[in-house]
Amino acid sequence: MFTTALQWSSTSEEVARVAYAGSQLAQAPITARNFKLGAVIVTMGNRPVQFKALLDSVRAQVGPPLEVVVVGNGTALPGLPEDVQGIELPENLGLLAGRNVGLAVLRGRRDIDAVLHLDDDGLLPDPHSAEKLRAAFMADPSLGIIGFRIADETGVSQRRHVPRLRAGDPMRASEVTTFLGGGNAIRMDVVEETGDWPAEFYWAHEETDVAWRALDRGWRIAYRPDILLQHPRTSPSRHPVYYRMTARNRVWLARRHLPIPLVPLYLGAWALITILRRPPLAGLRDWMAGFLEGWRSPCGLRRPMRWRTVWRMTRLGRPPIV
Known part of the structure; x- marks a missing residue:
């Protein structure tokens, strides 16, 4: 593990963006096994038990390991595994700005094809979730975003967690017009075309902002109930x-x-x-x-x-x- 204490700025983000863009030269064809996934987890350090469980579930995914970046939003990070990069921000910049910091780091690595964004009190109970994501993205080049099903410890999904008007059956997969910010995967090409999370929103409706930008560029969004993020039942x-x-x-x-x-x-x-x-x-x-x-x-x-x-x-x- 290596942790960086970071004074973040728009200049830092631009450097990462340019570095990623410079890597988009001729590349070997991508297969499902080398379609590379990254993950960004933002934490304020106030849910240490759930955070550790989430991190363990991400690292336990079958297939090539995910490149994981953990952003401490105004908090010191706990000890992290050697294969996880930690970034400590001096102040809480908000969830979305924190995600953008982690996202810029992964863009700078030049070889990440899609990025998972996960709430720090969530859990990926299925170790095959990453393999399902790789297969879905590879099967459909127009698929830009995959939204996960969110359910509590008893397996129940709240109506607000089904991203469509006909929300009666949370187990029905479908193409949708938005997704849930707490559990999703976004193709890196979508990020390059449409931009980052809207940090100025700070919280609420940021997923719709990203989704509408992606839809207007022709990307598809899928709701996949077989890819589960377990999350405590809460009220917004x-x-x-x-x-x-x-x-x-x-x-x-x-x-x-x-x-x-x-x-x-x-x-x-x-x-x-x-x-x-x-x-x-x-x-x-x-x-x-x-x-x-x-x-x-x-x-x-x-x-x-x-x-x-x-x-x-x-x-x-x-x-x-x-």
Whole structure:
């Protein structure tokens, strides 16, 4: 194990990006056995038992070992195995910025074909998960992202963890329009074409931002229930910033990605859904504050998706108005 204490900057990220781009010269044909996987795990050091179990489950995967990068987000890392790289950030930059740090390191290694992103309290109970990922990516060059099924210790998947409107059967595989951030694999070519995680989001809806960018570039997203991330049953509203960030980031999504005619439809639909869910009064106030913040604050670069992407998402069962 080697751990780096890192002062991260956009310059560091650009160096990694250039290094990776320079490696994309003529390469030997890739087979499933040498399709190389990496993994990024971001931790704040507050779940040491679960983190160790996750790391053990990643290292126990059948097939070629994964290149694992662990990012300590404002925390010192525990002792790590020799084959795991650790990076300690001096402060908590947020989950997404932490993922981008680990992602840039893997890009700099030049030979990673796809990257797993895993919550630090998750677990990969099936040692063949990595082999399934390699086979799926190799079988379909247009497959850009694979979302895992997330289930608790009893095997139950919450409805919000099934990334489609028809969520009644979490065991049904399908092509989808988004995925879950806590357990997924993204082809490195998608990262190169569409960019990093949206660090400015900090938390909430970041997966949809990545998914919409990938879909608009023609990539496919698959939900694979046979690839399981075991994760404790939780409620998203446990986070004190839940209502504010979900509202703010929802507005940012619309401003960044949707054609103008769809913006009021999308935001109106989600405003209605939020009210029908009857949040507590304090939560509703936070949601309204976040909604206004989403309009008043910079949302990043606007690149509205093409109408053919809208139609494709509609055919997949989830038009970008809900």
